[in-house]
Amino acid sequence: xxxxxxxxxxxxxxxxxxxxxxxxxxxxxxxxxxxxxxxxxxxxxxxxxxxxxxxxxxxxxxxxxxxxxxxxxxxxxxxxxxxxxxxxxxxxxxxxxxxxxxxxxxxxxxxxxxxxxxxxxxxxxxxxxxxxxxxxxxxxxxxxxxxxxxxxxxxxxxxxxxxxxxxxxxxxxxxxxxxxxxxxxxxxxxxxxxxxxxxxxxxxxxxxxxxxxxxxxxxxxxxxxxxxxxxxxxxxxxxxxxxxxxxxxxxxxxx
Amino acid sequence: xxxxxxxxxxxxxxxxxxxxxxxxxxxxxxxxxxxxxxxxxxxxxxxxxxxxxxxxxxxxxxxxxxxxxxxxxxxxxxxxxxxxxxxxxxxxxxxxxxxxxxxxxxxxxxxxxxxxxxxxxxxxxxxxxxxxxxxxxxxxxxxxxxxxxxxxxxxxxxxxxxxxxxxxxxxxxxxxxxxxxxxxxxxxxxxxxxxxxxxxxxxxxxxxxxxxxxxxxxxxxxxxxxxxxxxxxxxxxxxxxxxxxxxxxxxxxxxxxxxxxxxxxxxxxxxxxxxxxxxxxxxxxxxxxxxxxxxxxxxxxxxxxxxxxxxxxxxxxxxxxxxxxxxxxxxxxxxxxxxxxxxxxxxxxxxxxxxxxxxxxxxxxxxxxxxxxxxxxxxxxxxxxxxxxxxxxxxxxxxxxxxxxxxxxxxxxxxxxxxx
Numbered sequence: 047x048x049x050x051x052x053x054x055x056x057x058x059x060x061x062x063x064x065x066x067x068x069x070x071x072x073x074x075x076x077x078x079x080x081x082x083x084x085x086x087x088x089x090x091x092x093x094x095x096x097x098x099x100x101x102x103x104x105x106x107x108x109x110x111x112x113x114x115x116x117x118x119x120x121x122x123x124x125x126x127x128x129x130x131x132x133x134x135x136x137x138x139x140x141x142x143x144x145x146x147x148x149x150x151x152x153x154x155x156x157x158x159x160x161x162x163x164x165x166x167x168x169x170x171x172x173x174x175x176x177x178x179x180x181x182x183x184x185x186x187x188x189x190x191x192x193x194x195x196x197x198x199x200x201x202x203x204x205x206x207x208x209x210x211x212x213x214x215x216x217x218x219x220x221x222x223x224x225x226x227x228x229x230x231x232x233x234x235x236x237x238x239x240x241x242x243x244x245x246x247x248x249x250x251x252x253x254x255x256x257x258x259x260x261x262x263x264x265x266x267x268x269x270x271x272x273x274x275x276x277x278x279x280x281x282x283x284x285x286x287x288x289x290x291x292x293x294x295x296x297x298x299x300x301x
Numbered sequence: 302x303x304x305x306x307x308x309x310x311x312x313x314x315x316x317x318x319x320x321x322x323x324x325x326x327x328x329x330x331x332x333x334x335x336x337x338x339x340x341x342x343x344x345x346x347x348x349x350x351x352x353x354x355x356x357x358x359x360x361x362x363x364x365x366x367x368x369x370x371x372x373x374x375x376x377x378x379x380x381x382x383x384x385x386x387x388x389x390x391x392x393x394x395x396x397x398x399x400x401x402x403x404x405x406x407x408x409x410x411x412x413x414x415x416x417x418x419x420x421x422x423x424x425x426x427x428x429x430x431x432x433x434x435x436x437x438x439x440x441x442x443x444x445x446x447x448x449x450x451x452x453x454x455x456x457x458x459x460x461x462x463x464x465x466x467x468x469x470x471x472x473x474x475x476x477x478x479x480x481x482x483x484x485x486x487x488x489x490x491x492x493x494x495x496x497x498x499x500x501x502x503x504x505x506x507x508x509x510x511x512x513x514x515x516x517x518x519x520x521x522x523x524x525x526x527x528x529x530x531x532x533x534x535x536x537x538x539x540x541x542x543x544x545x546x547x548x549x550x551x552x553x554x555x556x557x558x559x560x561x562x563x564x565x566x567x568x569x570x571x572x573x574x575x576x577x578x579x580x581x582x583x584x585x586x587x588x589x590x591x592x593x594x595x596x597x598x599x600x601x602x603x604x605x606x607x608x609x610x611x612x613x614x615x616x617x618x619x620x621x622x623x624x625x626x627x628x629x630x631x632x633x634x635x636x637x638x639x640x641x642x643x644x645x646x647x648x649x650x651x652x653x654x655x656x657x658x659x660x661x662x663x664x665x666x667x668x669x670x671x672x673x674x675x676x677x678x679x680x681x682x683x684x685x686x687x688x689x690x691x692x693x694x695x696x697x698x699x700x701x702x703x704x705x706x707x708x709x710x711x712x713x714x715x716x717x718x719x720x721x
Contacts, residue, residue, distance in 0.1 A: 072568065143524075144570075144586055144587075145586070146525065146570075147525055147527075168527075171522070173522075175522025175567070175570060176522065176568075179564075179566060179568040183566070198566050199567060200566040
């Protein structure tokens with residue numbers, strides 16, 4: 047099957063699955079995409095669905111994950127709430143703290159190519175308290191607009207990032223956001239990238255899971271870290287055997 | 302009729318049915334129903350204030366159901382002040398005969414109740430529930446004889462009045478229309494650890510006698526805390542205390558979050574304790590902010606169940622003082638043990654001076670849809686005669702605090718107290 051066909055089928059299946067998805071459910075590894083600006087009065091948080099359901103290499107607007115349907119619709123939604131794509135604060139966070147202290151995990155974005163901070167894994171359940179607070183601000187559908195000026199404590203500004211460094215995740219975990227450039231929306235389409243890391247109980251450091259790419263056209267794509275397919279493993283094994291054979295052959299010739 | 306009632310009463314006593322009282326059933330059309338709901342933590346003072354407004358116990362016909370057991374009533378309370386449901390019938394000056402139906406839904410539910418005229422309902426006892434003769438309330442720890450009915454939203458009148466442990470500005474009903482609201486008292490709360498059998502009253506449980514705000518924040522966000530963080534003893538690491546709490550209708554919970562410096566929208570993770578004394582059962586952590594016990598009395602009772610230490614877990618709960626004190630009377634071996642907060646023990650004086658910070662300002666609110674008699678009752682309960690509120694005369698020492706006696710003020714529900 048062609049890769050393009052696979053992607054289309056996956057996107058269709060995912061759209062069908064996510065269209066029936068309820069509002070944010072704690073403990074379900076649901077990924078929250080947050081948008082804000084330094085002077086926002088209408089932060090936008092989107093429940094992209096569980097990590098396992100995130101399609102790779104697909105625009106999450108058209109796949110149904112954001113609930114906006116198209117890049118233009120997401121861009122319009124940002125604009126309607128006063129969120130310019132220039133100097134836009136954005137990031138993704140999710141996880142599961144419901145089975146703590148037995149088990150727990152978190153997903154967090156960091157700047158692309160940046161080092162994942164060395165965080166104590168025992169802090170994950172506390173951090174998930176903030177993540178769930180953000181998620182529970184979505185009371186219907188897949189997204190919510192929350193005005194941080196009202197100080198209800200459940201906006202992107204109060205949970206993910208603010209200039210004062212007093213957001214819940216800035217205190218309890220790490221800032222999961224980056225900020226687009228001041229000219230991000232100018233000229234042709236530009237892209238901003240953040241890496242997504244995973245950490246669970248007992249794990250020192252994080253595991254790179256992939257990267258999110260935000261386009262100045264409103265597109266948002268997740269690209270999972272490439273995992274070799276079985277045929278690739280076979281090719282690698284074959285190359286290994288060939289190298290071993292050549293080495294033995296050379297060794298015999300030398301002796 | 303009076304003679305008949307006396308005769309029936311005498312006959313009942315003669316048959317050894319002392320608990321079966323002569324009773325009184327309100328005649329439909331002869332009275333106005335007032336629905337009163339909201340705070341469970343402050344219900345003791347509210348019930349007393351309403352009865353006072355109707356002329357006192359000797360002038361009212363009363364039924365009180367789902368009361369605490371007689372042996373678990375805090376000093377200063379009568380048993381009807383611990384009820385979940387009260388029907389109080391009497392004459393309200395300026396209005397006439399009223400049936401005040403109380404169903405204590407919780408502080409936050411109360412705010413929603415009186416700000417949504419046409420959609421909200423709560424459970425109350427039926428109008429036809431038999432009432433005790435004047436001066437002799439019917440008291441029962443079980444369910445009402447005739448049962449309950451969901452009222453409000455136009456069914457037998459709207460939800461008229463509510464009590465709340467925090468202001469509307471910090472409630473789920475923030476910004477919604479309200480008829481009027483008035484601060485009438487102060488309700489203190491406490492943290493406690495769950496009861497243990499004597500054999501289990503050892504470390505780490507025995508070492509935990511105080512809790513700090515950072516520890517509370519950890520409990521709220523994670524739902525548990527490593528015992529070593531509470532005791533400072535590395536040997537306690539890997540043993541856990543869990544948070545047991547209330548659902549999102551609770552003002553006790555709202556004040557607990559605000560006092561910890563967190564918003565009332567904070568997702569609070571906690572366990573629910575069920576089972577029985579000597580066999581408590583700990584639920585899995587609930588992550589949803591809506592979860593938790595719907596009654597402070599039930600939460601306090603579950604904190605009096607002994608046996609968790611032997612099973613390897615411990616609980617910390619936040620409670621209204623009357624419920625905590627009542628639960629301590631449930632088991633002869635001791636109930637939940639109240640903890641100090643940042644080194645300060647809860648006392649009336651410590652609250653009044655601002656030394657102890659976990660308390661809330663109590664409000665009474667009247668709906669825009671309330672009937673005329675409900676507004677009369679609201680005016681009676683909020684009348685300020687020579688700086689004395691009607692509620693001041695309903696306060697029980699060490700359980701609630703008169704607003705006028707406070708020597709400190711919280712500028713907002715989220716503020717630290719400042720001495721006046």
